[in-house]
Amino acid sequence: MMTASLVIGLICGVFAVGLNWSVHTLRHYITELELGWSSIFIPALGAGIAVYLVRSLIRDSAAHGVSDVIKAMALGSEILRRRMIHSRFIGSLLTVGTGGSTGLExxxxxxxxxxxxxLGRWMEMNERHKKLLVGYGAAGAVAGIFNAPLTGLIFSLEIIIGEWTYLTILPTIIAAVSATEISRFIMGNKIAFYQEIAGFSITSLLACFVLGALTGVISILFARSLQLWEKIFSKISETFWIRAAIGGLTVGAMGFFMPEVLSEGYEVTQSFLTNNIRPELGFVLLFVLIKFLACGITLGSGGIGGVFAPSLVIGSGVGLAFGMFLHLLPLDGVAEDAAFALAGMAGMVAGVMHGP
Structure with a gap:
């Protein structure tokens, strides 16, 4: 199992780096074109082609990612077919790279x-060991794309595998670390986010109880909104790629007026965590609302991506707005806005993924 986890980690590290680099290269190229108002059609084109390739040619179901893996852990690893490797790579590259408001995780x-x-099927392992290899793969994938081995380890053990034993912990560490090393070797030692938080007072800690409840409610609304958008788009057309194209067109129109909501949105989150010059509270709230809608439309219409990145981005906006609101009140010892942006990210992800 140790050797298998090492091989899986190395492979997942290559895929994580390849997907991340491909998406951001495509996004940069499209941005440099300066298409003006015609740019609203780019997300529609990308989502439509992605869903047509995945649904009609590769014949993959293209769900929201993590749910497929969790289902495989419950119902059997054979749910995860080999075709998912290239279908999810191509689908997310076209969806997110052209501006679809979703994530790569x-x-x-x-x-x-x-x-x-x-790998488990090729090695003719029993179902128990194949499921463990699925968990190792999830750890390597998350660690590779975030350049954070501890993130991959905790995510896999808590969300995917669901147990902490000698058979899960050490191989998962190997997979996460090997994927991270591949990522650092190819892309350098870059981290997804960095922050400059000076301190956190007791008052701020108490306020985080309120922020946690707020992000918990928003995470419930976010999850239910995806189901609502799926029902709406299923009534618009029976053809999957047409639904995705209509959703992409809608998101493209939103992005024309607020480009920050397109694609992953990590640049905005980073600015929330570090910039000394803050946007107005009204802008932050508007960004959260439009990002919330854009992600729901992207995924509800069939776009290929995940909810992890949108949860981070929305959570950062909610937390920042919460911190800005606290500073309007006559309270002493309230931490800086960025501290609450970081806490909001944690609360939103925990609520959406059901894993603190």
Whole structure:
């Protein structure tokens, strides 16, 4: 199992780096074109082609990523077919790279799980060991794309595998660390986010109880909104790629007026965590609302991506707005806004993923 986890980690690290680099290269190229108002059609084109390729040619279901892997852990690893490796790679590249308001973490977790499942079948392992390999793949995928081995380890053990034993902990560490080393070797030692928080007072800690409840409610609304948008788009058309194209067109129109909501949105989150010059509270609230809608439309219409990145981005906006509101009140010792942006990210992800 140790050797298998090492191989899985190395493979997942390559896929994570390849997907991350490909998406951001495509996004940068499209941005440099300066298409003006015609740019609203780019997300529609990307989502439509992605869903047509995945649904009609590759014949993959293209769910929201992490849910597929969790289902495989419950119902059997054979759910994760080898075709998911290239279908999720191509689908998320076209969806997110052209501006679809979703993230890469869901697809890369599916890719990692499919790599582990495929290796388990090739080695003719029993179902128990194949499921463990799926978990190792998820750990390697998350660690590779975030350049954070501890993130991959905790995510896999808590969300995917669901147990902390000698058979899960050490191989998962190996997979996460090996994927991270591949990422650092190819892309350098870069981290997804960095922050400059000076301190956190007792008052701020108490306020985080309120922020946690707030992000918990928003995470419930976010999850239910995805189901609502799926029902709405299923009534618009029976053809999957047409639904995705209509959703992409809607998101493209939103992005024309507020480009920050397109794609992952990590640049905005980073600015929330570090910039000394803050946007107005009204802008932050508007950004959260439009990002919330854009992500729901992207995924509800069939776009290929995950909910992890949108949860981070929305959570950062909610937390920042919460911190800005606290500073309007006559309270002493309230931490800086960025501290609450970071706490909001944690609360939103925990609520959406059901894993503190």
């Amino acid at each position: 869901g697809p890369i977790v599916s890719i990692g799980g499919a790599v582990g499942s495929a």
